[in-house]
Amino acid sequence: MSVEHDILPGGQADLKGLAARIKAWGRELGFDAVGISDIGLAEAESGLTAWLAAGFHGQMDYMEKHGTKRSRPAELVPGTCRVISARMSYLPDAAAAEAVLGDPGRAYISRYALGRDYHKVLRARLQRLADRIGAELPNAHRVFVDSAPVMEVALAGKAGLGWRGKHSLLLSREAGSFFFLGEIYIDLPLPVDAPVPAHCGSCSACIPACPTGAIVAPYQVDARRCISYLTIELKDSIPEALRSLIGNRIYGCDDCQLACPWNRFARPTAEPDFSPRHGLDSAELVALFGWDTAQFAERTAGSPIHRIGHERWLRNIAVALGNAPSTPAVVAALRTREHDCSAMVREHVTWALLRHGVPGASGTV
Incomplete structure (x- = not known):
C-alpha cells in the first residue's frame, strides 16, 4: 500500500x-x-x-x-x-423510548x-x-x-x-x-483535525442509570453485565442473577444514553433506512414471542437483529416476559414454549413461569 x-x-x-x-x-x-x-x-x-x-x-x-x-x-x-x-x-x-421502557408488556429494542x-x-x-x-x-x-x-x-x-x-x-x-x-x-498524509475537549465534567448520570451496574467506573464498562452484551453477544444462558434487571429490553439497551444530558441535542436521523420496521419500536412481547423461525427470518431480514438468530431472540423475550406483569396472556405465551426444541429457551421459559408462580415443564430452573 x-x-x-x-x-x-x-x-x-x-x-x-x-x-x-x-x-x-x-x-x-x-x-x-x-x-x-x-x-x-x-x-x-x-x-x-x-x-x-x-x-x-x-x-x-x-x-x-x-x-x-x-x-x-x-x-x-x-x-x-x-x-x-x-x-x-x-x-x-x-415511539418514545421512555414510554416503551415504562410499559413492561412491550418490547424495548435499542433505537x-x-x-x-x-x-x-x-x-x-x-x-x-x-x-x-x-x-x-x-x-x-x-x-x-x-x-x-x-x-x-x-x-x-x-x-x-x-x-x-x-x-x-x-x-x-x-x-x-x-x-x-x-x-x-x-495512505494519504492528509492534514489532521484537532481533538475536542471533554465536556462531561462532574456529571456521572450515565453510571447509576445502567440497570445492571455494568459501568463499574467512569469510562470502564464490564461487558459481562451490560444488557447489550447479554442480549446480543452472549451465546449462552443469561446469568440468572441479571435476568430480573433486564426488564423488557430484548435487544440492546439505551439507558446510559437516555440519562446523558448531552442527548438533549441528539439529532433525529434524516436517513429513511433507519426508520422502524414491523412496528418494532413499541411491539407487544407476547406478539413477538409468537414468531416462528420463518417469521423471525423474514421480519428481521436486513436488520441488525437478524444476527442473533431465533433461539436467542426467544431467550431474550422469555426473560422479558418473566419480568412482565402476571396476566393470562403472558403465562399462556410462555406455556407455548415449555417444550421448545432448544434447551436454552426451555430454561428461560421455566424461569419466567416460576417468576409468575407457575411451575414450568421441569418444575424447577
Whole structure:
C-alpha cells in the first residue's frame, strides 16, 4: 500500500484542499460530520490491554484475537497513515423510548436496531466517499463499519468528532451520542483535525442509570453485565442473577444514553433506512414471542437483529416476559414454549413461569 504523493503540484496545500473537499463530500452523502486523524493510539492501546486483562470482554474473543492490529492501524492495513472517521445520526422517528421502557408488556429494542442494518448503509456511503477521493487522487484504502479490529471511538475522538463519555461511548456537544461511526483507512498524509475537549465534567448520570451496574467506573464498562452484551453477544444462558434487571429490553439497551444530558441535542436521523420496521419500536412481547423461525427470518431480514438468530431472540423475550406483569396472556405465551426444541429457551421459559408462580415443564430452573 503505497502512493507517491509528491505528484501533487501544490504539495501540502493540495492535501489541505482535498481534506476540505472530503468533509464536504461526506456531508453530501448524509454524514453529519467527518474528521481526519493520525494513527497514534498508544493511550487507547494501554486502556484496551487493561480492559482485556480484567476479563471485561466476556465471550467477545474477537476483541483480543487480532493482537495489536486493533490499536495499530498500519498493522491491520499496511501503509495506512491517516484515518477518515465519519458520523451519522440514527435516532429515528419512533415511539418514545421512555414510554416503551415504562410499559413492561412491550418490547424495548435499542433505537439503533429498529431499521435497516447500519453496516450496509454506512459501508455503501463510505465506499462512495472513498471512490470519490480515489477519482481525485489515486490512493490505497479500506472501508470499515464495526466489521474489523478498529478502535472507532478513539479514532473519532482524535479526529475531533467528539470525546469519550463516562459510559465509554463517543459524545458530541452538537449531536449527543445517538450516531454510528465508520472509518476509511488511507495512505494519504492528509492534514489532521484537532481533538475536542471533554465536556462531561462532574456529571456521572450515565453510571447509576445502567440497570445492571455494568459501568463499574467512569469510562470502564464490564461487558459481562451490560444488557447489550447479554442480549446480543452472549451465546449462552443469561446469568440468572441479571435476568430480573433486564426488564423488557430484548435487544440492546439505551439507558446510559437516555440519562446523558448531552442527548438533549441528539439529532433525529434524516436517513429513511433507519426508520422502524414491523412496528418494532413499541411491539407487544407476547406478539413477538409468537414468531416462528420463518417469521423471525423474514421480519428481521436486513436488520441488525437478524444476527442473533431465533433461539436467542426467544431467550431474550422469555426473560422479558418473566419480568412482565402476571396476566393470562403472558403465562399462556410462555406455556407455548415449555417444550421448545432448544434447551436454552426451555430454561428461560421455566424461569419466567416460576417468576409468575407457575411451575414450568421441569418444575424447577
